[in-house]
Amino acid sequence: MSASTLERTAQKRLRRTRSRAVSHLPALAVSSLKPHEYDLEPACISLVCPSCRTWVPINKPDSLRPKLVPHHTEPAGTEDPVRCPGSHRLVVIDMDIERWWQRLTEGVAETDGRRSNRVTRKPKTAVVPAVTQILSPLLDAAAALKMYEAHTKGCATCAPSGRERCVDGGRLAYLVAHKRRTEPAGRLALTIKEELTEQREQGLWLLRALQWASTADSVRRADIQRAHDALVAMLHPLNPVKSDAPQLSKWERADVMSAITMLATKVEQLRR
Incomplete structure (x- = not known):
């Protein structure tokens, strides 16, 4: 090639x-x-x-x-x-x-070390509620009225006529009026709530009674069968099948007879 x-x-x-x-x-x-x-x-x-x-x-x-x-x-x-x-x-x-x-x-290191310019806002301080505002849920109309009368007697600003009031006196007066206006509705709502709670408890009790009634017969039969089986098991040592079986002593026989008597009484009570 x-x-x-x-x-x-x-x-x-x-x-x-x-x-x-x-x-x-x-x-x-x-x-x-x-x-x-x-x-x-x-x-x-x-x-x-x-x-x-x-x-x-x-x-x-x-x-x-x-x-x-x-x-x-x-x-x-x-x-x-x-x-x-x-x-x-x-x-x-x-x-x-x-x-x-x-x-x-060096520039990267300097940039990483700079502080953030983000503005951190200070948390706002919550306003402390007045004593009347704290006690408002715990007082009724009569107790609020007593507090208002006691404040009026000891306060120089609150006039007996009720036209001039200090800050605490105004809050107490508003609290008395508010309690008088809302207390009947609150009592009615509380009464309705208590009645509903009582009806619910009665309904649960009735339901429990019905459920127990539906299973009472089977439970009673099971209890009778259990007591009957225990009674048969206790009668077996008193009448041994074999002649050479060990015999019970006088005290053991007395204990067995006492237990048999209790079981017989229980079976009789269950069959009633």
Whole structure:
């Protein structure tokens, strides 16, 4: 076979940018950009392209002529994309990467250590209720009237005519009027509640009695059968089947007879 008929296969080459093209735009200095528009971290040195305002990596940042990698202005996957004029633009890294990294670390630490400017509101102090307000649920109309009369006698502001009152006197007067107005309805509601509670208890008692009546016969039969079985078991030692069976002593026989008498009385009571 001749050498011309051999199939030639291209060797796989390492993919890298080999273009010598240089953008017509002037070289871009990193120091001319704002601090948030470039990233000098060694893992991925990149910056914001001034032409399309997108983040673009820098090709060979350690070489003599670092350039922006070729990129498009449209999102990836767009048909007929247009290449950005900032592609292959020369970049001048005129900043010390180690110094930039140190300043970035110090800035992050300083930002994390700042105090929050959130305003913490003080809790509002609750108003302490007056003594009459605390005792209002515990007093009836007669007790409120006695408190009002005692206050009127000892207070210089509250006049006997009742036209002028102090703060406590006004509260007591309102409490007396309120109790007189609402006490009959409260008593009626309490009476109705007590009657409903009594009817509920009577209904539960009647229901319990009906339930017990429905099962009383079966319970009585079970009790009679249980007592009968115990009675048969106690009569067995008194009349042994075998002649050589052990005999009960006088005291044991007396105990068994007493228990038999009690069981017989119980069975008779259950059968009534």
